[in-house]
Amino acid sequence: MTTIVPTGEMVIGRRGLLKAFLSSCVGLAIYDRGNKLGGMLHILLPEPVSAVPDYHLSYYARTGVPALIEGMIEQGASPQSMEAFIAGGALVDHCSPHDLNLNFAHKTLEITLSCLKKYGVSIKMLEASGVNPFCLTFQLETGMCRIEPILLEKATRRVRKRHVGKDSITKTIERLLPVPQIAFNIGQMLADDDIDIATVAAEIKKDQVLSAKILRMCNSSYIGLPRQIASIDQAIVFLGSKLLLQIVITAQIENIFHASEGGYSLCRGGMFHHALATARLCRALAHEQGRIDPEIAYTAGLLHDIGKVVLDQYIADVQPLFYRMIIDHKENSCKVEQEIIGIDHCQAGLMLAKNWDLPDVLKDIMIYHHSPEIAENNREIVNLTYVADVLTNRFMPGLELEKVDTANLQASLNILGLASGSIYDHLAVMADIY
Known part of the structure; x- marks a missing residue:
């Protein structure tokens, strides 16, 4: 059985x-x-800036490496007979001097090596730094470990370009169901100050799948509730209306993204998990920035790449060429989409937003999140979404293949009034998305 170890997670086994x-x-x-x-430990950041709970220890090299070693010792392992394999720390095609400020990998590697040395663990393999993302594969029965560039195999097979007509895109959009009415019903209820909990709970319970997803998300470490939530009624009491609505919308969007898995995703649920990580980061940055509504920012992050759902089946048909052009030619994904199929996911997202009659602010985010410098309206939230998208692609590359041009990163941070150093404090919200 293959287990994907997501960012900030640790797995021990035989x-x-x-x-x-x-x-x-x-x-x-x-x-x-x-x-x-x-x-295996998938380390997000070098070290915490403050005290962290036990379930966040694996996010950081300073706390995660000792936790992994101690966890193995508890199961009978000995540091003297341990071998370590290390990969990652890539800069991933930095496009501007400012991009170097986001390169925490050197310090992460430094702390990782220091911790291994402290425990006396020998290093068997080290493939770090550079500009290419890696896949670390580890067979628990034998200890065999491979460190390979992501998508090397997929990028070698040759296929022809396939331009897609507007009629085909329109038909695909028409087949995509919008966010179900139940989500809007719940939203309207939560906006009513006089509504009682039982009525909202009854509406949610009409959809058993939605109910299960809400409970799953409620009990995640990201939400961080003080106790386990066992019922929808409890969830409403503990979450409050804004957070509950956010979870309801997220659960419904998950269904839409999961309907498309063949083109962009590098793992099961890759597109949705990228959207969720971006949404969480948007919300955190909006809280710090202070002028953008955090809930709108969350929705922006969740929906910014919805155009990929429209194009996914077409990308699946030309997948090796798509990957090869991004990897070999270092093109951003929108340019590659335009060249291969004749439309990019930003344009497709705008078409979908118009079909679903979404608010103008979301339309601007969908069309401009790769090019915030040309947005005329809603500039702050467009730039915020762009920053979050850049960071998610940088720190969580195994979800979907996308190349985002980082040349506008400093300008976007200036518009938002955010310092690059403050970004570090928020990156942990991207973990625990599975």
Whole structure:
């Protein structure tokens, strides 16, 4: 069985295949051959800026590496017989001097190596830095480890370009169901100050799948509630109306993204998890910035790439060429989409937004999130979404293949009034999205 180890997570075991997709993040696999026990850690950042709960230890090199080693020791492993395999820390095609400020990988690697040395763990393989993302694959039964560039195999097969007509795109959009009416019903209820909890709960319970997803999201470490939530009624009480509505919309958007899995996604649910990570980061940055509504920012992040749902089936048909042009020619994904199929996901997203009659602010985000410098309206939230998208692609590359031009990053931060150093504090919100 293959297990994807997501950002900020740790897995210890004796059987199965572990994989981590890495760019600026660092992946660490450790194996004890004598005890046939292995583990993998997907490190997001070098060290915490404040005290962290136990379930966040694996986000950071300073706390995660000792946690992995100690966890293996508890299961009978010995540091003296451990071997370490390290990958990641790539800069991923920096396009501007400012982009170097986001390169935390060097410090992450430094702390990782220091922790391994402290425990006396030998390093068997190290493939770090550079500009290409990696896939770290680790077989727990044998300790065999491979470190390979992401998508090397997919990028080698040759296919022809396939321009897609407007009629085909329109038909695809017409087949996509908008966010279900139940989500809007719940939104209207929550906006009514006189509505009672039982009525809202009854509306949610009409959809068993939605109810299950709400409970799953409520009990995630991202929400961080003080107790386990076992019912929709409890969820409403503990979450409050804004957060509950956010979770309802997220659960419904997950269905839309999961309907398309063949083109952009590098793993199951890749497009949705990218959207969710971007949404969380948008919300965190909006809180710091202070002028943008955090809930609107969250929705912006969640929907910014919705055009990919429209194009996914067409990208699937030309997938190797799409990957090869991004990897070999270092083109941003919109240019590649235009060249290969004749339309990019920003344009497709705008078409979908018009079909669904979404607000103008979301239309601007969909069309301009790769080119915020030309947005005339809603400039702050467009730039915020762009910044969050850049960071999500930088630190969580294994979800979907997308190349975002970072040349406008400093200008966007200036517009928002955010300092690059403050970004570090918010990156942990992208973890725990699975």
